[in-house]
Amino acid sequence: MRAPWALTRSASLTMRVTLLSATVVLISVGLMAASAYFVVYRAMYNEVDRQLESRADGMTALAKSGLLNERPQALATGTVFSTNISLALVRPDGASYLIGEVPFEDAEKAVARSVNAPGQHNQSLRTLANQRVLARKLDDGNTLVLAQSLLQTDRVLKRLAWVLLVVGGGGVAFAALAGTTVSRAGLRPVTRLTRAAERIGKTQDLTPLPVTGNDELARLTESFNTMLRALGESRDQQARLVADAGHELRTPLTSLRTNLELLMASTAPGAPPVPASDMVELRSDVLAQIEELSTLVGDLVDLAREDAPEVVHEEVDMVEVIERSLERVRRRRSDVDFSVDSSPWYVFGEPAGLSRAILNVLDNAAKWSPRGRAIEVSLRQIDLSTAEFTVADAGPGIPPEDRELVFERFYRSTQSRSMPGSGLGLAIVRQVVVKHGGTITASQSHLGGALIRMTLPGHSVPVEPSPVVVRQ
Structure with a gap:
């Protein structure tokens, strides 16, 4: 199995830019969405807790004044009137007043069995069965249990999660699209350079590319054009060297061939005799031309060696x-x-x-x-x-x-x-x-x-x- 970074390296630069921009936006949107969801979640749960605490404080005040023992059912009903809060009032003798469905399990039983310290009220607050449950020991010995349904809260949070998911997904898709568009537009000069390099390899055409803008890609194009000019000059110098070398070699070779033909003709059977002075001069010319050719070839070899990589x-x-x-x-x-x-x-x-x-x-x-x-x-x-x-x-x-x-x-x-x-x-x-x-x-x-x-x-x-x- 190939490593993820190996797969990334094998992708095109446009794809890598797209993946990078989409990943960055995904991480950013994910963090922002998670933060927003957490803030709203805590705010809504704190509001539920505040409502429960407010009603519990009212019942605590009634218990402290002794009114709760006189009319417990009426006061309990008035506390939760027209709300989505359920209530249970458990008396020390085990009797209870219920309004709605209120869980009464170990945590609430522990509060009912407890004894308040002076100036304090034992209580528990927890989430159970899609409800927020608060149990408090009152001063008159009664135990108050309040439960508020979280259905509406969870419904709002689910809608918020969907909204954040849709908005975040749209943002990631938009970032991927924008990254692709920007990378293609930004890499257009690189594409031109690639096509130019392929064209040069096929046609040997060293025509410079047009330079637009003054950014890094424009400077890259200028550098590429500089390289093209250097290649053109090198090719011209090479062609000129070959042409000049051919021209310089042609003259001594022609003269040498002529002199050698004269020497061969003078030694052929039946050829008229050549004066000794002419033969000496002819041989001297041949030696001089051979030396000239040797010098020229040596110089060309030296030039080639100096151009060695x-x-x-x-x-x-x-x-x-x-x-x-x-x-x-x-x-x-x-x-x-x-x-x-x-x-x-x-x-x-x-x-x-x-x-x-x-x-x-x-x-x-x-x-x-x-x-x-x-x-x-x-x-x-x-x-x-x-x-x-x-x-x-x-x-x-x-x-x-x-x-x-x-x-x-x-x-x-x-x-x-x-x-x-x-x-x-x-x-x-x-x-x-x-x-x-x-x-x-x-x-x-x-x-x-x-x-x-x-x-x-x-x-x-x-x-x-x-x-x-x-x-x-």
């Missing part, structure tokens, strides 16, 4: 990263000098991504620097939790209008199109820096070339945190 973050020594990157760059450009000024700095991040970013910046500077000129590399702490990494070269620099665009994927300025490269290097750098909470800008250096400035959050001493898998 999970990466391992650990403490990275940036000085060590810079030194390793410089060793690789120096092997490719031994004719360029590097002036390095670095201070200890540790970043909690992804080692491969940070290494790739530093290497790309240094590679870019080495590619544009003239032979024999120095490249200044600096890593210094600028505040308690931030360090600045700068690379200044003496190359042609970056035009002001291109300084923001150079960090876009596949962007290549006019002067760089004659140089080898994929246009992805600085895009990878910015992606890595932003994911690590830093910034990157391009400007002109004092050497006349480009100045790439990166900021990275971290600390100047190692804290050796445990590696953490970070979900992007």
Whole structure:
């Protein structure tokens, strides 16, 4: 058997709101109805008791004056005249005067046998056989028993109970209806979001939803629209990346295919001989195109890895990263000098991504620097939790209008199109820096070339945190 709360969880939100509102109203109406019934019940019974006490007080006064023994039957009849009260007057000798039906059982017999203390009257008051019965010992030795029927009182109380039940049931039904109506009206934006999500899953249509009002559901719709815009931008970026990658790959692949066909044709039987200088140049072109393709594919792989949902973050020594990157760059450009000024700095991040970013910046500077000129590399702490990494070269620099665009994927300025490269290097750098909470800008250096400035959050001493898998 399933627990009640499990059944509630399986119900729709509208049904839960309806059940909640109906339950709250049911409890409230039930408490109010019970309180009202109890108050009326006590008031009506107190009124019956008051009437009995009033008549008993009158008979007590007559007994005290001695008149009751002189005319007991006449006085008893006058006491209950034109009322629904029955009376029994029991004398000490056992004789009694009865008007109506009066119960006389153990409680009343005990009062009749009792002896009053000075200034007090022994009595009992109870409900018996749908009657309210009062027995009192009088001063003259007689015992007065009064009984009032409760039929009329019970009839009124039953009518009151039915009225409260009908009104309460109507209130609960109205609350359930109102809860259903309000929940459906309030959850209409959620229904629209659900339908929109289903529509997006089927049609890939990312059209934003209309926002009405300024409540929590309106903010939920705005957040959903923000997500749709982010999905649209991501899809556009993905499509642009695929298109740009296809365009960038097409040119070197076409050139490589042409050169390979020439090589194959030159070695075919009966083909005219190709001069040795042309063969050397052709082989050099093939190797250069293969290297260009390798670089482009590697950059695309790096971009895909940076977009991966999970990466391992650990403490990275940036000085060590810079030194390793410089060793690789120096092997490719031994004719360029590097002036390095670095201070200890540790970043909690992804080692491969940070290494790739530093290497790309240094590679870019080495590619544009003239032979024999120095490249200044600096890593210094600028505040308690931030360090600045700068690379200044003496190359042609970056035009002001291109300084923001150079960090876009596949962007290549006019002067760089004659140089080898994929246009992805600085895009990878910015992606890595932003994911690590830093910034990157391009400007002109004092050497006349480009100045790439990166900021990275971290600390100047190692804290050796445990590696953490970070979900992007």
